[in-house]
Amino acid sequence: MALFLNIFIGGLLIGGIYSLVSMGLSLQYGVARVFNIAHGEFMMFGAFVTYWLQSLGVNPLIPTIVIAPLFFVVGFILYRTVFTGIRVRSPNPGVFESNGMLAAFGLYFIVQNIAVLIWGSTPYAFAYLNTSFGIGPSDFRVNRLVAAAFAVGIGLIFYLFLTSTRSGKAIRAAAQDSATAGLMGVDINFVLALCFGFGAAMAGIAGTLICICYPISTTMGLQYTVIATVIITLGGLGSIPGSFIGGLIIGIVYTAVNYWQPGLAVAACYVIFIILLLVRPKGIMGR
Amino acid sequence: MWKKVLKVTVPLTLCLVLVLSSFAFTSCGGGGTTATEILIGASRDITGPQAGFQTYGFAPLYKAWIEEVNAAGGIDVGGKKLPVRLIEYDDASDTAACVRNIEKLCTQDHVNFLFGPTGTAMLFAAAPIANKNKTILLCGEGGATTLEPQLANMPYVFAVLNYSNHYQIPVFCDLIEAKGAKTVYICFMNDLHGAEYNLTMQSECGLRGITVVQAKSIPINITDFDPIVNEAKDLNPDVFCMFAYPDQNIPFMFTAMALNFNPKCLLIGPGCNFGFFPLTFGAALEGVCGEGAWNAKSSAAAAAFAAKVEPLVGGAGSMDWWGADVYQATLEYLKQAIEKAGTLDTEAILEVYRTTHFVTLLGDTYWDIQGNGVGGGLLPKECYLGQIGQWQNGVFEVVDNDANNTAPFIYPKPAWPVQ
Numbered sequence: 001m002a003l004f005l006n007i008f009i010g011g012l013l014i015g016g017i018y019s020l021v022s023m024g025l026s027l028q029y030g031v032a033r034v035f036n037i038a039h040g041e042f043m044m045f046g047a048f049v050t051y052w053l054q055s056l057g058v059n060p061l062i063p064t065i066v067i068a069p070l071f072f073v074v075g076f077i078l079y080r081t082v083f084t085g086i087r088v089r090s091p092n093p094g095v096f097e098s099n100g101m102l103a104a105f106g107l108y109f110i111v112q113n114i115a116v117l118i119w120g121s122t123p124y125a126f127a128y129l130n131t132s133f134g135i136g137p138s139d140f141r142v143n144r145l146v147a148a149a150f151a152v153g154i155g156l157i158f159y160l161f162l163t164s165t166r167s168g169k170a171i172r173a174a175a176q177d178s179a180t181a182g183l184m185g186v187d188i189n190f191v192l193a194l195c196f197g198f199g200a201a202m203a204g205i206a207g208t209l210i211c212i213c214y215p216i217s218t219t220m221g222l223q224y225t226v227i228a229t230v231i232i233t234l235g236g237l238g239s240i241p242g243s244f245i246g247g248l249i250i251g252i253v254y255t256a257v258n259y260w261q262p263g264l265a266v267a268a269c270y271v272i273f274i275i276l277l278l279v280r281p282k283g284i285m286g287r
Numbered sequence: 288m289w290k291k292v293l294k295v296t297v298p299l300t301l302c303l304v305l306v307l308s309s310f311a312f313t314s315c316g317g318g319g320t321t322a323t324e325i326l327i328g329a330s331r332d333i334t335g336p337q338a339g340f341q342t343y344g345f346a347p348l349y350k351a352w353i354e355e356v357n358a359a360g361g362i363d364v365g366g367k368k369l370p371v372r373l374i375e376y377d378d379a380s381d382t383a384a385c386v387r388n389i390e391k392l393c394t395q396d397h398v399n400f401l402f403g404p405t406g407t408a409m410l411f412a413a414a415p416i417a418n419k420n421k422t423i424l425l426c427g428e429g430g431a432t433t434l435e436p437q438l439a440n441m442p443y444v445f446a447v448l449n450y451s452n453h454y455q456i457p458v459f460c461d462l463i464e465a466k467g468a469k470t471v472y473i474c475f476m477n478d479l480h481g482a483e484y485n486l487t488m489q490s491e492c493g494l495r496g497i498t499v500v501q502a503k504s505i506p507i508n509i510t511d512f513d514p515i516v517n518e519a520k521d522l523n524p525d526v527f528c529m530f531a532y533p534d535q536n537i538p539f540m541f542t543a544m545a546l547n548f549n550p551k552c553l554l555i556g557p558g559c560n561f562g563f564f565p566l567t568f569g570a571a572l573e574g575v576c577g578e579g580a581w582n583a584k585s586s587a588a589a590a591a592f593a594a595k596v597e598p599l600v601g602g603a604g605s606m607d608w609w610g611a612d613v614y615q616a617t618l619e620y621l622k623q624a625i626e627k628a629g630t631l632d633t634e635a636i637l638e639v640y641r642t643t644h645f646v647t648l649l650g651d652t653y654w655d656i657q658g659n660g661v662g663g664g665l666l667p668k669e670c671y672l673g674q675i676g677q678w679q680n681g682v683f684e685v686v687d688n689d690a691n692n693t694a695p696f697i698y699p700k701p702a703w704p705v706q
Contacts, residue, residue, distance in 0.1 A: 122342050130544060215534065
């Protein structure tokens with residue numbers, strides 16, 4: 001019973017954070033069609049901004065208020081300047097995706113090197129709500145509960161935004177068929193930039209939440225980009241609920257294998273990834 | 288007729304002379320006093336998962352040493368002062384890239400010496416390449432137990448850092464045995480470093496009748512330590528050993544504190560030996576052990592070096608209380624060896640390494656030459672300022688239970704402070 005609780009609840013707590021990281025990438029790749037390999041670097045920057053602010057005495061959850069709009073603006077401008085230019089010059093969506101990915105690789109190196117110049121490569125960590133709470137015979141960490149609750153809350157708010165606002169409907173239309181959405185009067189350049197901006201904002205918030213649970217370093221981004229890639233494929237590209245469910249599944253699998261043999265936890269995620277590509281390539285919620 | 292012959296033979300002879308002279312110059316390049324600089328090559332983690340070691344490991348020390356040497360006009364080589372130039376390539380913590388870099392440094396850049404890459408696994412890969420190219424490799428971070436037997440056939444490789452069976456774990460096991468420890472939980476990273484420390488720990492525990500209740504490997508990218516800490520709490524060992532790098536050791540410490548797992552002895556490293564550990568954990572670090580060790584109390588020279596090096600590495604947070612002293616001693620030894628040899632000829636310098644004691648930061652410093660005096664070298668136990676450290680009141684005290692001690696070993700460690 002204790003082992004089941006440890007795996008299930010522990011997995012959900014980690015999965016919540018994974019979901020938030022993945023939702024951002026899902027928007028950027030699934031809708032804006034940019035496989036943003038630098039997604040984890042945005043998250044890393046968010047984590048370091050949080051670390052810096054908390055070192056000044058700010059509660060580490062407060063920076064989300066600043067980080068979300070700031071990263072949104074950065075992401076929006078990046079798409080309108082870099083990726084829109086590439087999209088306009090690309091003869092077809094396939095060429096845009098490959099050129100966009102190459103540009104994202106460049107972005108990855110630029111952002112990471114700027115971070116290394118500012119913060120070096122030493123790991124940083126601080127204790128925030130680093131205590132435990134008990135459920136039955138098992139103990140769980142309070143900071144993870146707070147981070148997961150935040151992640152779920154933000155995911156729900158964004159889901160409501162998608163389903164009940166005009167901008168949300170435009171994003172969903174662009175996710176299904178951007179060309180047709182454009183013909184129906186949707187300002188496709190604006191909507192795609194909006195998606196990229198939301199993706200960057202979510203990465204920044206995820207960085208804040210990761211920062212309160214785990215140590216951070218300027219080289220940590222790629223690791224989370226890889227996990228997010230597995231999750232968005234599992235959930236279905238462009239599907240926010242899919243990314244959410246995928247994150248929770250990966251969190252539980254990761255935790256379960258961690259109890260048995262930690263060295264195989266990442267491998268287990270890839271096994272799921274391969275099985276999914278063979279059985280249901282569109283993902284759980286993909287169309 | 289003669290004109291025709293001359294027309295062909297004169298250019299041919301000139302070409303031959305040019306080719307032969309270029310061979311002659313190439314073959315003596317780097318030797319004697321014809322050189323204009325001393326070239327030192329290094330393949331390092333300028334980026335990549337282990338890039339932190341560029342900040343708090345060997346790199347800041349050799350960079351400072353090169354600046355200092357060049358500021359003084361260079362190293363005296365047979366009466367001529369030669370500046371030192373560093374050629375540093377990024378391997379991004381990738382072993383294959385490291386091997387390529389070392390090969391390039393030896394065969395294309397023709398460096399006179401190599402500084403080691405970061406970590407045991409990288410060292411294991413780099414040593415045969417340096418040896419094959421007959422270039423002296425001064426290893427920095429890392430030490431491979433499995434490399435030790437091969438050093439007999441690797442005369443160009445000199446390992447400086449103390450490692451698992453190279454005194455540390457035997458000393459640690461003596462300490463816990465003396466305090467009556469009966470059970471140990473081992474968590475180790477699944478690379479050569481972790482595997483070697485795990486095997487040595489299991490072997491040393493077996494010799495002393497201490498039971499290893501679990502030995503669990505972890506990947507380099509692990510973030511979630513709850514399963515391991517929960518399992519360790521259930522098994523309730525006297526001693527918990529964490530043989531991984533700082534990126535793993537920091538989250539482990541936070542998890543152990545949050546889930547209130549407090550064994551009688553906690554050995555964590557590498558990482559615990561760095562100055563950013565007390566800055567991160569504060570009073571919670573009291574009684575936590577790590578590999579190492581030296582501190583400002585080890586000797587007057589150590590105190591002076593600690594004061595000098597702290598601003599060089601960027602403050603107390605980047606101080607390395609395991610390796611900094613031996614890295615510095617390696618650099619001091621190298622300078623004296625070149626000066627004594629009076630040439631950059633590798634074989635002449637090797638002869639100095641095999642036969643000569645020099646005074647360095649560590650005091651009397653010399654090499655335990657493997658392979659009956661013709662192989663590579665290890666620093667003997669007498670040269671080190673300590674093997675095991677324990678944080679006590681903000682100082683990484685040497686607790687070896689011998690002449691190196693700067694404080695007695697605390698067992699059991701205190702409880703975690705209330706958060």
